[in-house]
Amino acid sequence: MEKLMIRGGRPLQGTVQISGAKNSAVALVPAALLAESEVVLDNLPHLSDVAVYSEILQELGAVVKWDGDVMRIDPSDLQSRPMPNGKVKLLRASYYLMGAMLGRFGEATIGMPGGCNFEPRPIDQHIKGFEALGATVKNDHGSIHISAKQLRGAKIYLDVVSVGATINIMLAASRAKGSTIIENAAKEPEIIDVATLLNAMGAKIKGAGTETIRIEGVDSLHGCRHSIIPDRIQAGTYMIAAAATRGNVLIDNVIPKHMEAMTAKLIEMGVHVEELDEAIRIIGRPEYSAIDVKALVYPGFATDLQSPMTSLLTQANGVSILTDYVYSNRFKHVPELVRMGANIRVEGRSAIVEGSRLNAAAVRASDLRAGAALVVAGLTVKEGVTEVSGVEYIDRGYDNLVENLQLLGAEVWREG
Numbered sequence: 001m002e003k004l005m006i007r008g009g010r011p012l013q014g015t016v017q018i019s020g021a022k023n024s025a026v027a028l029v030p031a032a033l034l035a036e037s038e039v040v041l042d043n044l045p046h047l048s049d050v051a052v053y054s055e056i057l058q059e060l061g062a063v064v065k066w067d068g069d070v071m072r073i074d075p076s077d078l079q080s081r082p083m084p085n086g087k088v089k090l091l092r093a094s095y096y097l098m099g100a101m102l103g104r105f106g107e108a109t110i111g112m113p114g115g116c117n118f119e120p121r122p123i124d125q126h127i128k129g130f131e132a133l134g135a136t137v138k139n140d141h142g143s144i145h146i147s148a149k150q151l152r153g154a155k156i157y158l159d160v161v162s163v164g165a166t167i168n169i170m171l172a173a174s175r176a177k178g179s180t181i182i183e184n185a186a187k188e189p190e191i192i193d194v195a196t197l198l199n200a201m202g203a204k205i206k207g208a209g210t211e212t213i214r215i216e217g218v219d220s221l222h223g224c225r226h227s228i229i230p231d232r233i234q235a236g237t238y239m240i241a242a243a244a245t246r247g248n249v250l251i252d253n254v255i256p257k258h259m260e261a262m263t264a265k266l267i268e269m270g271v272h273v274e275e276l277d278e279a280i281r282i283i284g285r286p287e288y289s290a291i292d293v294k295a296l297v298y299p300g301f302a303t304d305l306q307s308p309m310t311s312l313l314t315q316a317n318g319v320s321i322l323t324d325y326v327y328s329n330r331f332k333h334v335p336e337l338v339r340m341g342a343n344i345r346v347e348g349r350s351a352i353v354e355g356s357r358l359n360a361a362a363v364r365a366s367d368l369r370a371g372a373a374l375v376v377a378g379l380t381v382k383e384g385v386t387e388v389s390g391v392e393y394i395d396r397g398y399d400n401l402v403e404n405l406q407l408l409g410a411e412v413w414r415e416g
C-alpha cells in the first residue's frame with residue numbers, strides 16, 4: 001500500500017494554488033444529470049471522488065469528457081439504472097444520485113453511500129425530504145429505492161442542519177410541481193455553488209446560503225457553463241500547515257470570506273494573517289498561545305478542519321480544547337498523533353491538547369481529514385521520517401498534495 005513519507009522540520013515558503021472545492025464538485029457533477037444538454041464545469045479538482053463520479057455517470061449513459069480542470073457532461077442519453085453497489089460505496093457524496101435521478105426520472109435505486117465513516121452518518125433527513133416531496137422510499141437489504149409518480153413541492157423543516165440533505169432536496173425539488181421551502185437549511189458556500197449551477201440550468205432557487213431556501217419547480221433544465229468555488233477546507237489545511245511549520249505562505253485562489261472562522265482562530269493563537277482580495281498570507285511565529293475551538297456548521301469553524309487544527313495546537317503553549325458540535329466522535333486522528341508524542345485526550349466530544357514536541361512515527365490515516373492532520377504533524381517533526389499510510393483517504397480531498405508541498409519546500413514523497 002502506498003505511503004506518504006515526510007521529513008519535516010522545514011518552514012513552508014512560497015505560494016500554493018487552491019483547486020476547486022471537493023464538496024461542491026461532488027454535488028455539481030450529479031446535479032448536471034438534471035440537464036437535458038451539456039453542462040461544462042470549470043475549476044474541477046483532480047480528486048479520486050470526482051474520478052469515481054465520472055465513471056458512475058458514464059455507466060448511467062452520460063458522455064463525460066475530462067480535460068485538465070474542465071469536465072463536460074452530456075446527460076442527453078442518460079438512463080435510469082439501479083446502482084445497488086459497486087462504485088457508489090466508494091464515496092460519501094454518491095447520495096446526491098438519489099436527488100438527481102429522482103428529479104430526472106422520478107426514481108432512483110442506490111446502495112448506501114461510502115466515503116469516510118469516522119462515525120455513523122445517517123441520511124434520515126434526506127429521506128424525510130424525498131418523502132415530503134411525495135416519493136415512496138423503500139430500503140431493500142441496504143439498497144434504497146425511491147420513486148414518485150409526480151414530485152410535488154412541500155415545506156420541509158430539517159431536524160438537523162445537513163449539507164447533504166439540503167442539496168439533495170434542492171436537486172429533487174428543482175423538478176417538482178410547485179414550490180418547496182427548506183427551513184433550517186445548511187448555509188455552507190457549497191450550497192450556494194450548487195444553487196448557482198442549478199439556476200444557470202434554468203431552476204428557480206432563492207435563499208441559498210440562508211436558513212430558508214425557496215425552490216419553484218420547473219419542467220426541464222438545460223446545459224450551461226459554471227466555475228466551481230475554491231476549496232475552503234484545502235485552503236484551511238495549507239493555512240494550518242504554514243502556521244505549524246512557522247512558514248510564510250501565500251494561499252492563492254481563495255475566497256477570504258469563507259475562511260473567516262479559520263482566520264480568527266489563527267490570529268487568536270498568534271499567527272500573522274494577511275487577507276488579500278483572493279489570497280491569504282500566513283506568516284508563522286515562534287510561539288503560539290493555546291486556544292479553544294468549537295467546530296460548528298457554517299459560518300462556524302468547519303468540522304473538516306478540526307483534525308488538522310488539532311495537530312497545529314500541539315505546537316501551542318498550554319492546553320487547548322477542540323469541541324466538535326457537528327460530529328460527536330471525529331477523533332480517529334488522536335491515537336495516531338499520540339503515537340507521534342502528542343499529549344491529547346478525548347473527553348466526550350472534545351479533544352484536550354497539551355502543547356508538545358512531536359516525533360517521527362509510522363501512522364495510519366483512517367479518514368481524509370485524519371490524514372491531513374497526520375501530514376501537518378509530520379511536517380512539524382524535526383528529526384526522522386514520518387510514514388503516513390491510508391493515502392487513499394487523503395487522495396479523496398487534496399488535489400496535488402505532494403507536488404504542492406514540495407513546491408513549498410517540504411521534503412515529502414510517495415512510496416510503495
Ligand SMILES: CC(=O)N[C@H]1[C@@H](OP(=O)(O)OP(=O)(O)OC[C@H]2O[C@@H](n3ccc(=O)[nH]c3=O)[C@H](O)[C@@H]2O)O[C@H](CO)[C@@H](O)[C@@H]1O
Binds near residue numbers: 026304327
Ligand atoms: C460531500 C460533503 O459535502 N461532505 C461534507 C458534508 O457531509 P454531510 O452532508 O454528509 O454532512 P451533514 O451536514 O449532513 O451532517 C451534519 C450532521 O448531521 C447529521 N445528519 C445528517 C444528515 C441526516 O440525514 N441525519 C443526520 O443526523 C450527521 O450525522 C452530522 O452529525 O458536510 C459535513 C459537515 O459540514 C462535512 O464534514 C463533509 O465534508
Ligand SMILES: C=C(OP(=O)(O)O)C(=O)O
Binds near residue numbers: 093
Ligand atoms: C468528511 C468529508 O467528506 P465526505 O463527506 O465526502 O466523506 C470531508 O471532506 O472531510
